Structures are given as C-alpha cells and as structure tokens.
Amino acid sequence: MAAAIDFRDVVVLLGRFPALAGATANVCEGEVVLLRGPNGVGKTTFLRTCAGLNAITSGSAEVLGHDLTADRNNVRRHVGLLGHRTHLYDELTVGDNVRFWASTLGIAESDAMAAADRVGLTGRLLDVEVQRLSAGQRRRTALAVVVARRPRLWLLDEPHAGLDHEGRDNLDELLRQAADAGATIVFASHELDRAESVADRVLEFSGGRIERDDP
Amino acid sequence: MVSATKPEMPVSPRTSARMATSSVGTTVLGWLAFVSLVATAVLGLVVSPRDVVTGDAVRFLYLHVPVIWVAYGAFISCAIASALFLWKGKSRADRGRHLDRVAGASAEVGVVFTALALITGAMWGRITWGVYWQWDARLTMTAMMFVSFLGYLALRRLPTEPSVRSKRAAIAALVSSVNLPLVHFSVDWWRTLHQEASLSVDEAEITGNMYSVLLFSSVAFVLTGIWLVAHRYRVIRLEEIRDDEGLELAIAARRAEAGVD
Amino acid sequence: MIRDALLIARKDLLIEWRSRVTINQVAPLGLLILIVFAFAFDANRNLLTKGAPGLVWVGVLFAGVLTVQRSFTIESADGITDALRLSSISPVAMFLGKAAAVGLQLFVLEIVLVGGAVVFFDSRIGDPVLLIAAAVTGTGGFSAIGCIYGAMSLGVRVRETLLPLLLIPVVAPILLAGTRAFERALDISTQAGWNWVGLLGVMWGVYLAVGTLAFGPLLEDG
C-alpha cells in the first residue's frame, strides 16, 4: 500500500526548541494510527508538520506523495487538522463559521451544512455566536469544518477532549466511517481504552521521536 | 553521547567557521580608518582655511557630507542585500544567511551614521540658517529613513525563528526603500508649491584646499563604515554560531529525554 | 481570486458588523483626537480651521493604525492563521480582501472625521468631489500598506508598539498629500488639489503591487 506519511529523521524547530528531534515514522494509506505519549513529547508538532504548517529543519518528509521539504503548500488542501485550537471566529455564529471555512475551500454550502448536521449542530445552535458556545460545542463546530473538507488524511489532536460521552461515540463512529471510505487517520489521545479500540497501530512518542511502533 | 545519526543542520557554521573577531585584512583596514579619522579631525579643525562666505561653519562640511554618504551607502547595501535575499536566498547553500547578515549589519551602521548626519546637519543649519531644522525634502526623507530603519532594527531583534525574522526584515527593508523616493517627491512638491526655496547646504563655495579635505575625510569615513559593517557582520555570525551550538545541545537533550539513546 | 478576496472582505465586515469595534471605539477615538487638538490650540478657531485638513488626517492615521491592528488581531486568535494557510485562498486574495475591508472602514471613519471638522473647526466643504477622491485614494493606499505591516506583525508579542513604529514613517507621504488635497477641498488654499490626488493614486498602486508580492512570503511564516 502507498505511504500516506513517510518521515525520516525529521527535525522540526519551534523557535529554538527542537520539538521533533529526528522522528522517523511510516503510515500507510487507509491506516488508523494512534499517537501515544505524555504531553510535550512532540505529538502535536508531528501532526502540524504532517499538515505542512511547520518548516522542516532537516531529514526527509513525504505526506500523501508531497515532499514537504520542497513544498509544504500542496499537501494542505488534502488534510483535515483538528488541533487544540479550534480555528473559529469568536464574533461569528456557528453557521457563519462553517459556511466561511467551507467556502474558503470551495465546498458547497449544502455539503458544509450536512457536515454540521453530522456532528450534531442543528437548528438554533447554528445562529449562536461562537464565543457563547461551551468548549464541547466549540470543538464540535471545529470538527464539522474538518468533516466538510473530506480530507484524505485526518490529523486529530486529542479529538476526544472536551466532548461528552455521546459526542465521543459519535466521533468514533465518524472516524470508522472515514476509515472505511479509505481515509488515513492519525490521532493523539489520552483516552487509551477508547482510542486503542479504534486504532490499527500505535506510535509511541518520547523525547521528540517515535520510540516504539506497536502493531 | 549523541549517536552517529546526529541530524545534520542545514547550515552548520561550525564546519567553516574558525571565525573570530578580526583578520589581517580588517586589522589593516581598521588602523587605516582610525588614522585617517584622526587626520580628518586635524585637517578639518586646524588645517582647513575658513570659507570666505560661510566662515568656520564650513568645518561641518567635512563631517556632515561624508557621514551622510556612508549612511546612504549602508542603506543601499541593506536594500540590495535584502532584495537578493528574497530573490536568491532560497537557492543559496546557506539559505541566504550571508545576505541577511550583510543587511542587518549595514542597517545598524546606517542608523548610527544617519543619527550623526541629522545631528551635524542640525548644528550646521543652526549656524548658517539660524534654525536647527528646515523642512526641506532631503532632510525630511533622511529623518523618515532614520525612523524606518529604527523600526527595521526593532523587527530584527524580535525573538522569532531566524528564517521568519530574516524574511520579514528583508520585506520591511524593501518597503521602506520603495517608500523613501515617495517621501522625497511629495515633500519636494509640497515645498515647491509653497514657493519657499529650499536652502541647500551646498552653497558654501568649495575651493581647492577645502575640496581636498572633503575628499580625504570622505575616504576616512567610508573606510570606517566598511570596517564597522565587516565587524558587525562577524558579531552577527558569532551569535548565530552560538545559537546553533545551543541548538545541537538542545537536540541532544531532547533525545536524552527518551532515556534510551 | 476576486471571489476569494470578496469572501475575506465580507467576513471581516461581518465581524465588524457583529462586534462594532471600529464604529463604537475607533471612530469616537478619532473625534476625541480632534477635540484634544482644540484644547491644545486653546480653541483658537482661526488656527483650527486652517489646520483642520492636517488634523483630520492625523486622526485618520492614528485610528487607521488601530483598525489595522484590530483587523489582524482577529486573524491571530484561536489559530486562525493556521486555518487560513490550510485553506485554498491565495495570499494575494487575502491581501486584497483584508485591504478592501480595512479601506472601507477607514473611509467611513474619514467621513465621520470630516464631519467632526465641520462641526468643531468650522470647516467648509468647497469641493466635495475632490474631498471624496482624496479620501478614497488616501485610505486605499493606507489600508494597502497597513495590511502589509499588519501581516508582518502577526504573531509578534509586541505588536501594539511595533506596528505604529513601522507603519507611521511609511504613511507620512499619504498624510502629506492627503492634507494638501483636503486644504483645497476645504477652501483653505487655492493651490492645485487634483495633483495630490494623483500622487495618492500612484502610492495606492505602488503599495498594492508591493503587498501582492510580499503577502505570500509573510503569511507562509505564521
């Protein structure tokens, strides 16, 4: 199977701090991979680097066939990144936000609204300003934007955090559907029981590198 | 210990850098500059005759004119280095860090000399026109240049990633350079419309002796400017080497967190 | 690309409409600047009427710095810069969109300030067409160059102080040309006004060109 992510000895600096200090990883297309490890070992940086957001100081990195050391731009359209931050305009409503981000990607409004519906954002909730949302609703809005993108590679940073039980079940269901449809999913989570039941494989992070690669 | 798989830095100044504070070339240049500066002081204050029209005020000529030339030269060098950085930086082996250092060193020297030019200009103006400041196009442009490049230096001092900082700084330098002719032109036009002839400092009649003193002092200040830029460049480079060394240590420490290395 | 630029501009204006920061905070501040000048000049009506064009532009300058600041604070919150980089909007469209939104807000602000000058400083509008033309070209140029520096100060912690230091020297020619054009439009001088509008137009073009080239490299850093 083709490699979705192929990292070899990747060093990524955040300012002067080596967040990734020689990470090597291989993820095949269609795989669901869990990133495990305590906070501050480089999981978030790994996900952002895969999305083409971080400059690579040394090593080689390929994502979905794009060489990130040469061009970090072209890969971005094909990934969906859900980070700690939700990428939403506080002053705009849920509907405004979903519609705006969908239209920045050329996604039809009906598709965007279907995605919002899929994560349980319906009715009056669409007309609420994002700054009035609870943390869980906020994350669901962010998730709706990611779902609307229909990414080939999902990069999720602690997607379960801040969601209620129902929301988590919903999310796992969503991930399974996406995986069945052929998408690659890489996610970091502290909810190990839940996450391991979804994942095909676990990458164990430590000290800015991938320490163990458990099937 | 760090293993053999140690990642290679894109630019490792360490390998080519037995770089210290001076070389034979710059030592000679430095002494030449120093001696000629001292000679300039003597020539300007003692040897040069007083001007028939402007009297002793002409002695400011030997300071002000060379100093402003050095300042303009430094900013032109900064602008050219910045443009080359944006244009060619990526394809160069060092990713344009050399050009970035030239730009930074030149800009700082330029700011110092612009400050001196403004101060000497104001003093000279006070003697010849009776006021410190004239809203003349060149003077206004020089003041704006001074402030713009102060901002540029502030931008360079920000604690951001070096590649980000160099790119932003280079763009700022170019925008300021594009803008300066606009300042000059609009002020010039403004003055012309208000029909106040701008007082030029070039009115002093420069004759034989004064001409040679001016020429000599210009050479002295240009040599000094080049020497300052060269040394400032080296300091920037040493700082980068220090930061990169810190980086290698940081990577080793980061890997050691894993405890298995 | 035009579509994308309009999308960005529409979003910025929608945020302004919902939050009303410019109209509720920046515009009153601009008027306050005019009033404070009146205190400084000891309410000397003659002097104030004569100086009104310059004072209006100084007000626009300071309020404009705040508007640019606000426009880029919106984008740096909650990781939005990253999301923009992950979208398929080109940096050029982003630049044009943001400059258009800032320009439109500044234009409204400028009308408010001219109104303030009429009320407080007894200014007379002699040539409304010239006034509007100078306001449009001046604010257009200001917002274009403002957005370049706004993007440059993205993610910078000392943005509040750095942005004015970088921006004010480069907008000096706009201030000068705008003031001259307004002097004619407000019947204070009889000198040509349209040449200054032409100069403002040239500057607008130059800044738009520079921004179009520079915005991509600036955003890429994040």
Added chain:
Amino acid sequence: MDHAGMIIAGYAIVFATVLGYGAAIVARGRRLARELGLAEGEEPQSGQSREDP
C-alpha cells in the same frame, strides 16, 4: 574660530560615537569568541573543520 563651541561639539559627538560604536562591536565580538572558545585573530579557513570537543 566663529561658533567654536558648536563646531568642537559636533566633532566630539561624531568621533566619540564612531569610536564608541566600533569599540562596542569589537568588545562584543571578543566576548562571543571567548564564549565559543575561538582564538582571537584567527582567520576563517574554509573546508577546515574544528574538532568536536
């Protein structure tokens, strides 16, 4: 000399600034070189690598 005070002050400012600035740069370079363990007055030699400590 007319305006002797102004002229001498001008010369003093210019030379003091230039020399002071130059001295500051040299001092900073020397300090950094010492920190990095580089000998003073050493010329960069391309291609020659410094042994890693």
